[in-house]
Amino acid sequence: MSWISRFDKDPESNLDFRVMLPCARLRPFVRYYWILKCHGAAASTDEYLAPDGFEELIFSYAGRFRRTEIQGQQVSRDVLASSYVVGCKTVGVNCLRLDDLCMVGVKLWPNSLYSLLGIPMSELRGRPLPLGTLRDRKLLELESKIHDARSEEEIKRVLDASLCPAELSRRSGGLVGMSVSRIFQARGDIVIDRILKSEGAHYRTAERAFRERVGVPPKQLAKVVRFKHAYTTLNRRTSCASAARSPLDFGYYDASHFLKDFRLFTGTSPRQFLRSQPGFSTEIFNFCLDVDLNRLESLEAERGFALAPFHATSKDPSDRHPSRAS
DSSP states (O other): OOGGGOOOOOTTOOEEEEEEOOOGGGTTTEEEEEEEEEOSSOOSSEEEEOOOSOEEEEEEEEOOEEEEEEETTEEEEEEEOSOEEEOOOOSEEEEEEOSOEEEEEEEEOTTHHHHHHOSOGGGTTTOEEEHHHHTOHHHHHHHHHHHHOSSHHHHHHHHHHHSOHHHHHTTOOHHHHHHHHHHHHTTTOSOHHHHHHHTTOOHHHHHHHHHHHTSSOHHHHHHHHHHHHHHHHHHHHTTOTTOOOOGGGGSOSSHHHHHHHHHHHHSSOHHHHHHTGGGEEOHHHHHHHHHHTSOTTOHHHHHTTBTOOBOTTOOSHHHHOTTOOO
């Protein structure tokens, strides 16, 4: 029986989402794999996904969803029904499921898609590009292999065997690779000009290289990574009054600076965003952030997330990954 037909039939839940770690040789390029299966009545609420700075390969095997990009007060909508790639994600997105869904994703570190595809990332700019448009034979073959997998564990084996470190790294490294690494290590709270000065590079040189290999300038990537961490802190403070950190601990000059970015990435203010939560969900993104923000060097800490399912009806984060190491 194919993994696609193995849905969780719990009547109280119609969502199964799980993550898997890539093999060690792929971890410099692949953050993690994910599998999403939804069934039943179409959702009535959007799922909000804040920008995370990563790139993705997304293989879709059933259904459609509406994808709404948010850039302040500007929005753009697409209905997606096939596999696609998406460049460095620097805008907020609302997703609304229209049918049953079966999807597999590969979350990539910035600069990996450029190495894999060989096309300027400025052409994507975080927008979805259908796999059929690319006509990349290896990715189309990989799509077929995943479809034929008999289990989630086999999907991981297929991805580990099919993704090649040599291909993912052939155009990486150098100034862009080093800068991306430092931006993520600093959680976006870093002065880009200082990085470039230490490397004897000018900002315009770095900006051209970033636009080609990542799709966005280095300062924009830093802004996204900084917001991602600040958003997480704000979200945790709503459920934990004793949380020690605030969003302003991540390099924002003041509250108005944070509010400006918050409006850019969500289209609204923190107060309105939190008040409107009954109208949409952040469950998937919060779960992914929880995985993403755990220490990269601790494999044991991350193994607890591998193949750990969660359901949208669960309200307690500990219910979604009870085996996670602390």
